[in-house]
Amino acid sequence: MSEKIFIFDSTLRDGEQTPGARLNREEKLELARQLARLGVDIIEAGFPISSPGELKAVQEIARQVKGPVICALARAVKGDIDAAWEAIKEAERPRLHVFLGASDIHMKYKLRKDPELLLEQAVEAVKYARRFADDVEYSPEDATRAREEYLCRVIEGAIKAGATVINIPDTVGYAVPEEFGALIRRLREKVPGAEKVIFSVHCHNDLGLAVANSLAAIENGARQVECNINGIGERAGNAALEEIVVALRIRQDHYPYHTDINFGEIYRTSRLVSKLTGIRIPVNKAVVGINAFAHSSGIHQDGVLKDKRTYEIIDADLIGGKAAQMFLTARSGRHAVKNQLQQLGYTLTEEQLESLYHRFVELADKKKEIFPEDLEALVFDHIFAAEPVYRLDYLQTVSGSRSIPSAVIRLKCADDSIIQEVAVGSGPIDAAYNAINKIVGLNIKLENYQLNAVTKGRDALGEVAVKISYQNKTILGRGTSTDIVEASVKAYLDGVNKLLKINGYNNYNNG
Numbered sequence: 001m002s003e004k005i006f007i008f009d010s011t012l013r014d015g016e017q018t019p020g021a022r023l024n025r026e027e028k029l030e031l032a033r034q035l036a037r038l039g040v041d042i043i044e045a046g047f048p049i050s051s052p053g054e055l056k057a058v059q060e061i062a063r064q065v066k067g068p069v070i071c072a073l074a075r076a077v078k079g080d081i082d083a084a085w086e087a088i089k090e091a092e093r094p095r096l097h098v099f100l101g102a103s104d105i106h107m108k109y110k111l112r113k114d115p116e117l118l119l120e121q122a123v124e125a126v127k128y129a130r131r132f133a134d135d136v137e138y139s140p141e142d143a144t145r146a147r148e149e150y151l152c153r154v155i156e157g158a159i160k161a162g163a164t165v166i167n168i169p170d171t172v173g174y175a176v177p178e179e180f181g182a183l184i185r186r187l188r189e190k191v192p193g194a195e196k197v198i199f200s201v202h203c204h205n206d207l208g209l210a211v212a213n214s215l216a217a218i219e220n221g222a223r224q225v226e227c228n229i230n231g232i233g234e235r236a237g238n239a240a241l242e243e244i245v246v247a248l249r250i251r252q253d254h255y256p257y258h259t260d261i262n263f264g265e266i267y268r269t270s271r272l273v274s275k276l277t278g279i280r281i282p283v284n285k286a287v288v289g290i291n292a293f294a295h296s297s298g299i300h301q302d303g304v305l306k307d308k309r310t311y312e313i314i315d316a317d318l319i320g321g322k323a324a325q326m327f328l329t330a331r332s333g334r335h336a337v338k339n340q341l342q343q344l345g346y347t348l349t350e351e352q353l354e355s356l357y358h359r360f361v362e363l364a365d366k367k368k369e370i371f372p373e374d375l376e377a378l379v380f381d382h383i384f385a386a387e388p389v390y391r392l393d394y395l396q397t398v399s400g401s402r403s404i405p406s407a408v409i410r411l412k413c414a415d416d417s418i419i420q421e422v423a424v425g426s427g428p429i430d431a432a433y434n435a436i437n438k439i440v441g442l443n444i445k446l447e448n449y450q451l452n453a454v455t456k457g458r459d460a461l462g463e464v465a466v467k468i469s470y471q472n473k474t475i476l477g478r479g480t481s482t483d484i485v486e487a488s489v490k491a492y493l494d495g496v497n498k499l500l501k502i503n504g505y506n507n508y509n510n511g
């Protein structure tokens with residue numbers, strides 16, 4: 001059998017560092033479960049020292065998600081390693097991932113320490129990590145801009161100290177494929193002990209070369225790639241997981257390797273990540289964009305109708321795209337809904353299922369075809385939504401070319417009391433948001449507003465994602481409805497409820 005490439009997913013760590021992509025604990029757990037179904041080999045679940053909440057979330061994943069190795073990130077200092085180990089020690093197969101800057105720029109300006117002292121620190125950190133875990137990965141940060149002689153010595157030291165995986169990060173996305181592949185080859189040939197460890201790469205996409213660099217590294221002996229779903233991550237993002245694994249699969253003739261990815265889960269995982277993070281998948285995104293399988297030119301359409309292979313190299317079925325196009329209707333019973341949910345990877349309690357089914361029937365009355373995305377939207381709105389402090393009870397807006405946009409909002413509080421407010425604004429949505437701010441009594445700012453049609457057609461569900469901020473916290477709120485004003489209000493209220501939770505406003509302000 002061909003050699004295996006280990007897929008290391010960092011969507012929950014590097015991916016979550018995408019501005020505005022922060023996930024709560026339940027969302028992280030949901031995503032980790034889906035990554036396990038996708039068949040990734042390693043899940044980098046987070047950076048536990050960054051906050052107590054992060055540590056708890058990683059711990060929950062380590063306890064509950066079986067199958068993949070669960071990895072936690074730590075700087076090369078004891079406190080970080082202690083926190084990381086605390087978070088993952090209950091995992092079936094825990095891995096500690098230690099990193100420290102290795103380029104002159106990082107050592108001189110960020111770490112402000114002598115390179116020799118830093119080399120010692122790296123070695124000590126790996127030894128310390130090995131006291132806890134049998135599986136320790138070491139990353140010399142910014143490796144592609146480091147002096148190669150120094151890089152070799154750091155890697156040699158880390159291997160001697162007991163590292164099992166050496167990861168070469170192109171932290172700033174500076175490398176180009178030929179050069180990066182050659183670097184991996186030289187390191188494997190030159191560094192004493194290199195044959196004892198797995199070489200890994202971690203490529204960023206600042207020059208749009210993250211996937212190409214990762215593939216070049218594989219051809220030169222890297223056997224683990226670090227990558228993220230939809231290519232999300234710091235700045236321009238990381239190498240896209242789906243692009244790497246599908247490229248390896250489609251071009252088996254060129255790449256004699258395999259992965260253990262369940263290809264049929266790719267589409268679903270991609271949509272889940274987009275939904276949870278609020279980061280839209282570009283329509284022309286390779287492999288998972290909605291246009292990836294659409295043909296618009298007449299010549300292409302004609303060709304595809306005669307034989308798909310004329311203009312299509314990837315079958316939508318391979319990544320689970322076709323299954324995702326099945327829909328339910330008002331005539332679908334509870335069983336069909338439950339079935340579809342299970343296929344999408346959601347296991348709900350009987351009670352949750354019952355409440356969701358009612359929402360489904362309501363929606364099916366307004367909209368003929370209920371696509372998996374619609375069903376997922378319902379799950380997010382009604383099952384995973386934060387236990388709200390305020391619920392929408394009544395909404396009325398006025399707008400038009402000759403009227404002043406205004407809104408009447410009535411919210412139901414957790415203690416069942418009702419508060420009503422009226423406000424004007426630059427449009428009906430702005431007016432509604434102003435009315436909510438009056439009720440909540442906080443000066444919440446709207447940072448970003450996005451409206452998407454969840455599916456095709458005039459009766460499509462509108463999905464609104466808003467980013468709101470209060471003091472120094474930014475939160476993502478989501479809402480769906482066939483009425484876009486209502487979807488907008490739901491999204492805002494969802495964000496407000498999360499914000500109140502985080503700020504500990506159990507005794508909400510009655511304005």
Ligand SMILES: [Zn+2]
Nearest residue numbers: 014171202234
């Ligand atoms: Zn990174």
